[in-house]
Amino acid sequence: MNSTMSEYFNINKLIREAAFRMDETHSHDCYELVYLFSGECNILVSHTIYRMVPGTLVIIPPGEIHKTSYGSNDKVRQQRTALRFSIKDTDWLCSALGKDFVKDNLTAGIIEVPDKRKEYIENLITRMIYENQMPDELSMGMVKTLFQEFMIFVLRCKLYGDTSAHEIDAQNSTIQDVATYVYNNYDKQIYLDDVAKQFSISRSYLSKKFKQTTGFGFKEYLLNVRIKEACRLLLETNHSITDIAFACGFNDSNYFGDAFRRIKGISPNKYRHNRDVV
Structure with a gap:
């Protein structure tokens, strides 16, 4: 170092x-x-x-x-x-x-x-x-x-210089659209079945292709997007942890706390008050 x-x-x-x-x-x-x-x-x-x-x-x-x-x-x-x-x-x-x-x-x-x-x-x-x-x-x-x-x-x-992304094939383009949709709608109730119907592809295909293309499982990606936004709200607002949980698409504050600890290795409250340990 x-x-x-x-x-x-x-x-x-x-x-x-x-x-x-x-x-x-x-x-x-x-x-x-x-x-x-x-x-x-x-x-x-x-x-x-x-x-x-x-x-x-x-x-x-x-x-x-x-x-x-x-x-x-x-x-x-x-x-x-x-x-x-x-x-x-x-x-x-x-x-x-x-x-x-x-x-x-x-x-x-x-x-x-x-x-x-x-x-x-x-x-x-x-x-x-x-x-x-x-x-x-x-x-x-x-x-x-x-x-x-x-x-x-x-x-x-x-x-x-050239900062354009390399072309991706049509199948990956659909997965790109799905990822963008999830990222922009994390605060809503999102289910794999509904997204598959919206993009006119089968549930099993979407699940497999999303994992193959992004490295994330569908639910895993959605959860990480929600936790990312929760981190921002914890640091930039005075909203209660329960309010932040609901604002980020969680319908159970206890589940939010467990998921946050699993991904960040620290509780939401400690994250807010001791960012240096993150």
Whole structure:
């Protein structure tokens, strides 16, 4: 860990076999940038499905639920880098460009690194990983310098490069629509049968395809969306926990408390009053 950076700062390179599956749901109180060196996969961030291929980089803002999934054709071993950091780690950038500008350009999305720049960015990432292991007393300063260069590159790509998501097939497009529908209607009573009818597909097909495409079971995704909104309301409002539970689509405050603890590892009340432990 680099002591000149925030407690969240970390970068590592991961190698996943084709058979690997991410069982747990991910959500972090920091930014995460994922760059793919090799292999292919889908990644769901919030309610949008992105197709990752070598040379793509996905931005995951703080608090956004996300999960990777693999199709039947994704047989190649996957190599990727995950970089986590706090907005505090970009204070130098916020001072120069404004905090709102930086946040507005670090929203969820995918960046396709130009072919002629892949070697540059992959070398930059490799050097950052090496220096973050702190081989000598100068490494802390080098990590900060490399991170600054990396962030400028990301913002340039976001502002001037190709940030369009890769095309998804018609079947996955339907699942994308379902995910968006659930995300926008989490406060209502949503059932798999009703959603399947609304999108003119069978219940069994929707259940299987949603899991295959997003990595989430249908109920699991709905629950995580509701908990995400509950977290926001706990921190930003003075509403009672019972009112928040009902506002997020739960019809039982006790079940809400149990579900919240299961996903966040802490009670709603403790989350509200001691956010540092989350």
